[in-house]
Amino acid sequence: MKKVAIVTGGTRGIGRAISLDLAKQGYAVKALYARDRESAKDLEETSSKEGLDIVTLKSDLSKKEGIDEAISLIKAQTSKVDVLVHCAASGVHRPAKEITTKHLRWTFEINVIAIQQILIELLPLMSSGSRIVGLTSNGGTRTIPFYTAVGSSKGALDSLFRHWAVELAPSGIAVNLVCPGMVMTDAVEAFPDKEGRILACIKQTPTGKMTTPEDVGEFVSFLCTSRMGGQFVGQTFTIDGGKCILA
Numbered sequence: 001m002k003k004v005a006i007v008t009g010g011t012r013g014i015g016r017a018i019s020l021d022l023a024k025q026g027y028a029v030k031a032l033y034a035r036d037r038e039s040a041k042d043l044e045e046t047s048s049k050e051g052l053d054i055v056t057l058k059s060d061l062s063k064k065e066g067i068d069e070a071i072s073l074i075k076a077q078t079s080k081v082d083v084l085v086h087c088a089a090s091g092v093h094r095p096a097k098e099i100t101t102k103h104l105r106w107t108f109e110i111n112v113i114a115i116q117q118i119l120i121e122l123l124p125l126m127s128s129g130s131r132i133v134g135l136t137s138n139g140g141t142r143t144i145p146f147y148t149a150v151g152s153s154k155g156a157l158d159s160l161f162r163h164w165a166v167e168l169a170p171s172g173i174a175v176n177l178v179c180p181g182m183v184m185t186d187a188v189e190a191f192p193d194k195e196g197r198i199l200a201c202i203k204q205t206p207t208g209k210m211t212t213p214e215d216v217g218e219f220v221s222f223l224c225t226s227r228m229g230g231q232f233v234g235q236t237f238t239i240d241g242g243k244c245i246l247a
């Protein structure tokens with residue numbers, strides 16, 4: 001029986017690359033998305049052309065009903081979960097003084113709260129050897145202009161996952177986080193100062209290259225398929241060409 005991987009935000013950007021890479025490793029992938037049907041359709045077509053096993057599931061994780069719907073859709077598709085990747089994220093890009101409670105709630109609902117409920121509901125479908133991976137950002141531990149809402153949600157996600165990691169390690173389920181440097185996706189398009197940031201990122205990166213969605217996809221697959229992957233517990237793996245180690 002094929003191993004099953006669930007990828008939230010799995011139909012475009014970094015999530016799409018994770019879905020494709022896991023499917024190439026032989027997983028039956030359930031890729032979740034919220035609104036962008038075109039990207040989901042494009043992934044389905046690519047998957048079918050390449051003979052991969054990817055099903056897309058639509059639900060909006062910003063609302064309780066959407067989270068319930070996502071859980072029902074997943075349970076209707078599978079009775080076991082070998083890999084769960086939380087890649088979906090959204091958020092409001094504004095200075096701290098302009099972030100309202102509504103902005104913060106919206107951001108936290110998708111980036112943090114949704115995955116807590118999904119984890120609780122899907123845990124009975126997981127067993128020793130299952131893997132859980134969260135996508136975080138260095139904005140969770142450092143400051144980035146206009147990143148107050150998303151950065152604080154990533155800080156919360158990091159802590160949430162570390163606590164899950166310790167609780168689940170004895171049952172053989174490894175929980176970790178992957179922290180990419182800047183990756184060219186629609187999320188970067190949303191930054192008010194996009195061009196300056198891209199140039200600065202390349203200049204400040206020792207490899208002189210930005211991280212690609214495929215780099216992240218390959219690393220997530222490594223975490224999930226490695227024989228000794230169970231020994232990685234509660235870690236945050238940075239993939240940024242060495243940028244974060246510079247003073």
Ligand SMILES: NC(=O)c1ccc[n+]([C@@H]2O[C@H](COP(=O)([O-])OP(=O)(O)OC[C@H]3O[C@@H](n4cnc5c(N)ncnc54)[C@H](OP(=O)(O)O)[C@@H]3O)[C@@H](O)[C@H]2O)c1
Nearest residue numbers: 009013014033034035036060061088089137182183185187
């Ligand atoms: N790009 C970067 O430079 C970078 C750097 C560090 C960390 N990350 C993290 O990596 C992950 C992927 O980033 P990305 O750049 O690939 O993002 P992206 O291109 O903006 O894609 C976001 C994904 O999240 C889904 N999503 C958004 N709102 C949702 C909602 N309400 N309910 C359910 N799903 C929702 C989207 O679904 P739809 O397609 O339906 O909208 C999409 O699949 C995120 O967690 C991000 O914080 C990104």
